[in-house]
Amino acid sequence: MPADSFVRSFRESSPYIHRFRGQTFVINFGGNAIADGSIRGLAHDIALLNSLGINVVLVHGAGPQIDAALQVHGLQTQRVNGKRITSPEAMQVLREAVGGARLVVEAALSEGQMGSPMAHAGLQVVSGNFIIAQPLGILDGVDYQSTGQVRRVANEAMERHLAGDEIVLLSPIGVSPTGTLFNIRAEEVAVAAAIALGAAKLVFYMDEDGVLDGNGQLLRQLTSSEIPGLLERQNISADAREHLLSAGAACARGVERVHLISRHVDGALLRELFTRDGLGTLISRDSFEHMRMATVADIPGILALIRPLEEKGILVKRSRERLEMEADHFVVMERDGKIIGCAAVYPYPDQGMAEVACLAVDNRYRRQGRGERLMAFCENWARERQLSQIFVLSTQTTHWFLERKFRQGSLEELPVPRQQLYNFQRRSQVFFQIL
Known part of the structure; x- marks a missing residue:
């Protein structure tokens, strides 16, 4: 990598580094990552997260190891509804296979050879009886025997270890208060741990790049309310279906972000967490505050929002008639049915550009990142239309754009149609950002 590219990438990751410090991430990977040796690359990324002050909980699977044993x-x-029926005889074999898989993970996290990414990491890994289990029992006439489910997570004990800069490693086995061991799907363990710990992120490694749409294209972002519709599709893979169900359960219980990333891409975790575009599919929890494209019914709310800024000369005055004609160009941020933010985006496809205009946030909700979220929405809108740049014109908020890595440009760089509409009396400055 050229030196300037490295410096630029490292600097661009700094906001995420500051934001994630002290947060808890739960990361789930299957036994296939242990079997094919890719656990070593993952261990390098885990060591980096730990060095950045992120609390890491790992949940490993052991499917291939169990099947081989x-x-x-x-x-x-047998498997019924995706769950293995675990007989007492199978449980004896299963606990040895899971134990062996756990030791391989611990060994990968303990590497410290000079010259390797793990040098001087000194990771401390702790495992234990953090998952309290109960039998799954008999469901629809099927006795699942030694297959169980999570009854409770010993989150306070885990938090003490995390506070001591230790990595917590969880296996797909839980123990009941009677001392009985139960086989539990690793994905269920990961969801339960993320909920109990109030994790900021839950990450699933999968065989695909993420969740694909009907045309086979990667879906970069979803909200949990979109999951039921995706599950109705016939062409969704079993792997993606299970992860979506888990993501829905986690989001419904307070986990803000669930990431689905490919286990076949080296550094996938770092690219997903520390770059603006990410790598896989991000599923976010629905909230009472969200963004969407505007409709004509939103015009009164937009008018109430932008009129004070127009009177101060910050925004160009727009008539109600013009807003109604351009309603489909507006993005609105809605909170409990009230418009608290807006922006307009106008494409210039022949020039590969889009203009972002009329960016406004209600005075009571400013300085909380909502302007950045509106801008990010507009950027994604432009990317989806294969546009390569966005530009803005500003008279009084120029530093806001400069602080967000916009480049000051000239009038001549604007698309010709936009140059013809330029208001020389306002003398707005022009700023560009490459997408």
Whole structure:
């Protein structure tokens, strides 16, 4: 990587580094990452997260290891509704396979050879009886025997270890208050841990790049309310279906962000967490505050929002008739049915550009990142239309754009149609950002 690219990338990651420090991330990966050796690359990324002050909880699976051990012992198990029926004989084999998988993970996290990314990391990894289990029991006439479910998470004990800069490693086995071991799906353990710890992020490694739409294109962002519609599709993979169900359950219980990323991409975790575009699919929890494209019914709310700024000369005056004609160009931020922010985006496809205009946030909700969120929405809107740049014109908020890495440009750089509309009396300055 050229030196200037490295410096630029490192600087662009700094806002995420500051934001994530002290937060808790729960990361789930399957036994296939252990079997094919990719756990070593993941361990390097985990060491970096730990060095940045992020609390890390790892939840490993052991499916391939369990299947191989059962085959060696001549045992077979059935799966019903995605859950393995675990007989007492299978449980004896399963606990040894899971224990072996856990030791491989611990070994990868303990590497510290000079010259490797793990040098001087000195990671401290703790495992224990953090998952209290209960039997799944008999469902629809099927006795799941030693297959269980999470009854409770010992989150206070885990938090003490996390506060001591230790990484918590959870296995797909829980123990009941009677001392009985139960087989639990690793994904269920990860969801339960994320909810109990109030994790900021829950990350699932998967075989696909993320969730794909009907045309096979990666869906970069979803909200939890979109999950039921996706699950109705016939062409969604079983892997994606399980992760979406888990994401929905986690978001419904307070987890703000769930990330689905490919296990086949080296550094996928870092690219997803520390770059603006990410790598996989981000699923966010629905809230009472959200953004959407405007309709004509939103014009009164937009007018109430922008009129004070127009009177101060910050925004260009727009008539109600003009707003109604351009309503489909506006983005609104809505909170409990009230418009608290807006922006307009006008495409110039022949020049590969889009203009962002009329960016406004209600005075009571400023300085809380809402302007950045509106701008990010407009940027994504432009990217989806294959546009390469956005530009803004400003007279009184120039430093706001400069602080967000916009480049000051000239009138001549604007698309010709926009140059013809330029108001020389306002003498607005022009700023560009490459997408």
